[in-house]
Amino acid sequence: MSEPQAPADFGRVDPDGTVYVISGGTERSVGQIPDSTPEEAMAFYVRRFENLAAEVTLLESRVAAQAMSPEEAKHAIASAKTNVTDANAVGDLDSLAKRLDALTELLPAQVEARKAQRAEQNAATIASKEAMVEEAETLSQGDDWRGGVDRFRVLLEEWKALPRVDRTTDNELWHRFSSARTQYTRRRKAHFSDLNTLRDSAKAEKEAIIAEAEPLASSTEWGPTSAAFRDLMQRWKAAGSARRADDDALWGRFRAIQDQFFDARTAAQSAVDGEQAKNLAAKQALVQQVTADLEGVTDVDQAKGIHREFLEKFNGLGYVPRGAMREIDSKVRSIGDKVAALEAEEWRRTDPEARKRAEDTVKMFEDQIAKLQADLDKAEAKGDSRGVKDATKSIETYTSWLDQARETLSEFTR
Structure with a gap:
C-alpha cells in the first residue's frame, strides 16, 4: 500500500519564491512570498490547503448529519x-473537489427524505389541528363556562406552537377553530348576562325576605x-344565589335576625322546661300519694x-314536659278508673230494681223446686222410677241455680 501524498507533493517553489500548485492536470501559480525560504513559502500555502480541507470535512459532517x-x-x-x-493553496485540491462532488450526490436522497418527513409532519399537524378543532366545537356547545375558557386558552397556545400546513387546509381548520371559539364566547357572555339578571333578582328577593324577617326578631309568639x-x-333557598359578596352579606344579616329570635326562644324554653320539670316532680309525688291513700278503701264517698x-x-300545678305527658296522664286515668269502679260496684249493690229482680229470681227458683218436690213425691208413691229420676235431676239443677241467685241477692244486703 502506497504512502499517502503530502500536500506539499502537489506543488513547488521557484527560486524567486513563486509557489505553484498542480490541479486538474495543470500547474498554476498560487502566489509569491519574497524574502523567505522555499520551505517557509510552501508551508504558508499548505496551511491554506489544510484550512480548506478542514472546512470540507466540517461540511461533510454537517451534510451527513442533515444539520x-x-x-x-x-x-x-x-x-x-x-x-x-x-x-491559492498547495495540496490535493482535486481530492477536495471530488469529496464535494460526492456530497452533492447525497442531496437528492436527502431531498426526498425531507419531503417524506415534511409530509409526515404535515399529516401529524393536520391530525392535531383537526383534533383541536373537534374539541373546540364540542366546547362551543357545552356549558363549562369556567373550565372552557381555560381550555380554549390552552388550545390556542398549542395551535400557535404547531407549524403551518398548506394554506387552504390551514385556513379551513383555523376558520372552524376560530368560529367555535367565537360561538363559545358569545354563549358564555349571554349566560353570564342572564346569570347577572337572576342574581339581581335573587338579591332583591332576599332583601325583601330580610325586611319581612326583621320585625319577627323580637317576637315572643314562639310557634x-x-x-x-x-x-x-x-323562600330564601328558592330565591337562588346573588353575587358572592352580596350573598354572603345578605345571609349574614338574615342569619343574625334568626339567631336573635331563636336564641330568645331557647332561653324562654329553658325557663319553661325548668318550671315544667318542677311541676312533673310535684305531680308524680301526688300520684304516688293518692295511690297509697286509695289502697284498701272500699267506701265510695271516701x-x-x-x-x-x-x-x-294536680290541676293546679300547671304543665309538665311534653315527653312525660302521656305517662302521667295514664296514671291519672288509672286512678279515676279505680274510683269509678268502686262507684259502679256500690251502685250495683244498692240499686232497688236490681234487688227486686234478684228477690224475684230466688222466689221463682224456690217455687219451681217446691213444684218439682211435689212431682218427686208423687212419682215415688206410684213407684215411677223414671219420674223419680227426672224430678231428682231437675231439682238438682234448680237447686244449683237457686244457690247462685241467693248469692247474688246476698250482695245487696252486705
Missing part, C-alpha cells in the same frame, strides 16, 4: 467548491314565628273525696 436543509447544503457545497477550485321563619327560609282533692291539687 442543514438540502438547499442550504447545495449552496454551501457550491461555495466550497468555488473556494477549492480558485484556492307561629318559628313557622314564619321556616317559610322565609324556604274514695271520691280523696280523688277530688287529688284532682284539685
Whole structure:
C-alpha cells in the first residue's frame, strides 16, 4: 500500500519564491512570498490547503448529519467548491473537489427524505389541528363556562406552537377553530348576562325576605314565628344565589335576625322546661300519694273525696314536659278508673230494681223446686222410677241455680 501524498507533493517553489500548485492536470501559480525560504513559502500555502480541507470535512459532517436543509447544503457545497477550485493553496485540491462532488450526490436522497418527513409532519399537524378543532366545537356547545375558557386558552397556545400546513387546509381548520371559539364566547357572555339578571333578582328577593324577617326578631309568639321563619327560609333557598359578596352579606344579616329570635326562644324554653320539670316532680309525688291513700278503701264517698282533692291539687300545678305527658296522664286515668269502679260496684249493690229482680229470681227458683218436690213425691208413691229420676235431676239443677241467685241477692244486703 502506497504512502499517502503530502500536500506539499502537489506543488513547488521557484527560486524567486513563486509557489505553484498542480490541479486538474495543470500547474498554476498560487502566489509569491519574497524574502523567505522555499520551505517557509510552501508551508504558508499548505496551511491554506489544510484550512480548506478542514472546512470540507466540517461540511461533510454537517451534510451527513442533515444539520442543514438540502438547499442550504447545495449552496454551501457550491461555495466550497468555488473556494477549492480558485484556492491559492498547495495540496490535493482535486481530492477536495471530488469529496464535494460526492456530497452533492447525497442531496437528492436527502431531498426526498425531507419531503417524506415534511409530509409526515404535515399529516401529524393536520391530525392535531383537526383534533383541536373537534374539541373546540364540542366546547362551543357545552356549558363549562369556567373550565372552557381555560381550555380554549390552552388550545390556542398549542395551535400557535404547531407549524403551518398548506394554506387552504390551514385556513379551513383555523376558520372552524376560530368560529367555535367565537360561538363559545358569545354563549358564555349571554349566560353570564342572564346569570347577572337572576342574581339581581335573587338579591332583591332576599332583601325583601330580610325586611319581612326583621320585625319577627323580637317576637315572643314562639310557634307561629318559628313557622314564619321556616317559610322565609324556604323562600330564601328558592330565591337562588346573588353575587358572592352580596350573598354572603345578605345571609349574614338574615342569619343574625334568626339567631336573635331563636336564641330568645331557647332561653324562654329553658325557663319553661325548668318550671315544667318542677311541676312533673310535684305531680308524680301526688300520684304516688293518692295511690297509697286509695289502697284498701272500699267506701265510695271516701274514695271520691280523696280523688277530688287529688284532682284539685294536680290541676293546679300547671304543665309538665311534653315527653312525660302521656305517662302521667295514664296514671291519672288509672286512678279515676279505680274510683269509678268502686262507684259502679256500690251502685250495683244498692240499686232497688236490681234487688227486686234478684228477690224475684230466688222466689221463682224456690217455687219451681217446691213444684218439682211435689212431682218427686208423687212419682215415688206410684213407684215411677223414671219420674223419680227426672224430678231428682231437675231439682238438682234448680237447686244449683237457686244457690247462685241467693248469692247474688246476698250482695245487696252486705
